[in-house]
Amino acid sequence: MAATTISLPRAARHNPLAAIGVVLVVVFVLFALFAPWMAPQDPAFIDLPSRLSPPSSAHWCGTDELGRDILSRLIYGSRISMLVGSSVVAMSLALGLVVGSIAGYYGGRIDRFVNIVVMNAFLSFPGILLAIAFVAFRGPGIFNLVLALSLGGWVGYARLVRGQVLAAREREFVEAARALGASDLRVIVRHILPNIIQPVIVQAAIGMAGAILAEATMSFLGLGVPPPTASWGTMLNDGRAHLFDAPHLVIFPAGAVMLAVLSFNFIGDALRDYLDPRSRIEAGL
Amino acid sequence: MLLEIRNLTKVFPLGESIFGGGAKGVLRAVDDVSLGIQAGETLGLVGESGSGKSTLGRLILRLIEPTSGSIRYQGRDLLTASHAEMRGFRRDMQIIFQDPFGSLDPRMRVEDVIAEPLVIHERMSPATRRGRVAELLRAVGLGESAMRRFPHEFSGGQRQRIGIARALALRPKFIVADEPVSALDVGVGSQIVNLMAQLQREFGLTYLFISHSMPVVRYLATRIAVMYRGKIVEIGPAEQITERPAHSYTRSLLEATPEMVISGA
Numbered sequence: 404m405a406a407t408t409i410s411l412p413r414a415a416r417h418n419p420l421a422a423i424g425v426v427l428v429v430v431f432v433l434f435a436l437f438a439p440w441m442a443p444q445d446p447a448f449i450d451l452p453s454r455l456s457p458p459s460s461a462h463w464c465g466t467d468e469l470g471r472d473i474l475s476r477l478i479y480g481s482r483i484s485m486l487v488g489s490s491v492v493a494m495s496l497a498l499g500l501v502v503g504s505i506a507g508y509y510g511g512r513i514d515r516f517v518n519i520v521v522m523n524a525f526l527s528f529p530g531i532l533l534a535i536a537f538v539a540f541r542g543p544g545i546f547n548l549v550l551a552l553s554l555g556g557w558v559g560y561a562r563l564v565r566g567q568v569l570a571a572r573e574r575e576f577v578e579a580a581r582a583l584g585a586s587d588l589r590v591i592v593r594h595i596l597p598n599i600i601q602p603v604i605v606q607a608a609i610g611m612a613g614a615i616l617a618e619a620t621m622s623f624l625g626l627g628v629p630p631p632t633a634s635w636g637t638m639l640n641d642g643r644a645h646l647f648d649a650p651h652l653v654i655f656p657a658g659a660v661m662l663a664v665l666s667f668n669f670i671g672d673a674l675r676d677y678l679d680p681r682s683r684i685e686a687g688l
Numbered sequence: 689m690l691l692e693i694r695n696l697t698k699v700f701p702l703g704e705s706i707f708g709g710g711a712k713g714v715l716r717a718v719d720d721v722s723l724g725i726q727a728g729e730t731l732g733l734v735g736e737s738g739s740g741k742s743t744l745g746r747l748i749l750r751l752i753e754p755t756s757g758s759i760r761y762q763g764r765d766l767l768t769a770s771h772a773e774m775r776g777f778r779r780d781m782q783i784i785f786q787d788p789f790g791s792l793d794p795r796m797r798v799e800d801v802i803a804e805p806l807v808i809h810e811r812m813s814p815a816t817r818r819g820r821v822a823e824l825l826r827a828v829g830l831g832e833s834a835m836r837r838f839p840h841e842f843s844g845g846q847r848q849r850i851g852i853a854r855a856l857a858l859r860p861k862f863i864v865a866d867e868p869v870s871a872l873d874v875g876v877g878s879q880i881v882n883l884m885a886q887l888q889r890e891f892g893l894t895y896l897f898i899s900h901s902m903p904v905v906r907y908l909a910t911r912i913a914v915m916y917r918g919k920i921v922e923i924g925p926a927e928q929i930t931e932r933p934a935h936s937y938t939r940s941l942l943e944a945t946p947e948m949v950i951s952g953a
Contacts (some may be wrong), residue, residue, distance in 0.1 A: 576791035579854070582749055583805045584778030597795040 418676070424669030427662055434478045435485040442475035446633045447625040455649045461673050465651040467641055473651065476633035477659050483622075483634040484615045484663055487549055492607050494553040499560025500603070504591050506561070508570025518565060522558050531620060532554025538626040545628050556610065563606055567599035574598075576623040601678045609671035619660045630646050689760075690727040690894050691748070692864060695720050698740075698747055712942030717743040719918035721929040727861070729886065730895040732909030732926065734902055734941060738849065740918040741898045742786075745864040749781055750774065779809055786867035788847035792839040798825075798850055799835035806837035824853040827884060827890070835922070845876035849883065862894045869904060873888065880909055902942055906930050910941075914938045 415422035450470035458465045464473035506517040537551035580590050621627040622636025635656040642652025698718040713834040717740045725731050735741045746752045759766040785791035792801050802821045822832045828849040869877030899905045912929040922935040933939045
């Protein structure tokens with residue numbers, strides 16, 4: 404494909420926002436992977452004498468009400484954000500691909516049931532409400548959190564995949580594969596999915612942003628990862644009481660959430676532009 | 689008789705509501721068609737667009753399920769065949785499509801496109817398979833260099849050759865050619881027609897050759913069936929249909945098509 408012939412510096416110059424997004428995501432991922440080596444301190448180390456101290460050379464982002472180093476907690480917090488975000492996207496995507504493919508490929512009654520009854524039922528609930536109810540029912544914890552957020556997240560993918568499969572299954576090469584005696588599974592996996600995966604990837608990149616935000620929301624509400632594990636949402640909740648006397652408690656985690664969400668959105672937008680041939684021609688790529 | 693079709697009918701509901709019922713009308717795309725195809729012959733199927741000829745071709749391969757009627761292949765009923773039996777039939781019956789751009793998966797290399805029937809139906813080592821693909825490419829007049837390339841790197845005529853190579857991979861007995869040259873330039877089209885004639889002799893193929901163009905069909909077909917609004921209005925030896933058409937629709941088809949010379953054989 405033409406994609407391989409485009410040089411990275413040129414792409415970066417053409418779309419600086421996407422380049423910023425990629426750099427930030429790489430930074431967050433590095434934080435997540437190498438937190439123990441990158442964090443200046445143990446994120447759970449309590450140092451009461453220096454509590455609520457503003458940013459200084461000792462604590463670049465200051466300390467919280469228990470004297471814990473905020474920078475360290477931010478670095479460890481990116482673990483939770485990246486882990487939960489990618490797990491939620493992976494799980495929603497997997498479910499969405501399966502359900503959407505089945506509904507789109509088989510059509511008829513299966514499609515009517517899945518599309519009209521199941522998907523609409525899920526879409527009629529706000530995702531976060533569904534997640535709150537689920538965690539309230541199953542109890543907090545990282546696995547339950549991922550399940551809870553995937554519960555509301557898969558429908559978007561299923562819908563997208565269904566529509567794409569619906570269009571793709573009418574294409575002649577799909578009929579050709581059926582004429583060769585290919586099984587339905589083979590037709591879907593080998594012929595349809597590779598041809599519809601591009602918009603799904605875009606959706607997944609943007610979905611990553613949504614999942615990170617949702618994780619922060621859940622943790623803020625105390626329904627995310629239990630303390631003392633550092634999560635940006637939990638940090639926001641901890642800092643709430645000190646919004647005016649020690650605003651750095653809120654500013655830094657809020658900034659982290661914002662940057663993470665923004666960078667995934669930038670990447671998603673850039674991917675969409677790139678994968679849409681019309682805007683690619685306009686961009687002269 | 690290689691293939692025998694009896695009272696085959698396909699009815700498409702029009703304007704079906706999302707709840708299934710309440711179809712506003714029906715389209716009888718194929719209406720009570722009966723015909724037979726002898727082993728080794730080429731039956732030309734001619735008709736204007738919308739006459740149901742492509743639907744008939746797809747019904748025979750069970751790419752579309754018929755509403756009623758029967759299809760017998762070598763005496764065995766295709767429509768009551770189980771899943772496993774149908775897999776066997778698929779080895780024997782293949783299709784060449786009209787659109788050489790749409791019928792090849794754009795994300796597969798030519799090697800994988802042609803190897804797919806072999807992967808589905810036969811167990812063989814990758815090396816053997818590659819050899820078979822190379823053989824097939826030669827048979828349709830393409831070089832081995834085509835293997836690692838993608839379909840979009842080829843012209844329409846070359847793509848149609850790739851499609852033909854794929855159809856031949858399992859050494860089928862019967863091929864439905866659904867307007868295989870309509871999307872091609874006249875010159876390229878006649879090369880493809882000649883290739884098909886040559887392959888028919890080499891592999892002992894039987895064709896159902898669907899086209900809206902009388903001259904193309906006349907060149908290749910031993911018998912011609914004329915289809916109009918889902919029905920076969922006339923069927924007979926190619927010469928008889930083209931020289932002494934009995935039905936007025938056949939006459940109008942013959943008059944509507946300009947003379948075209950197909951070079952070489």
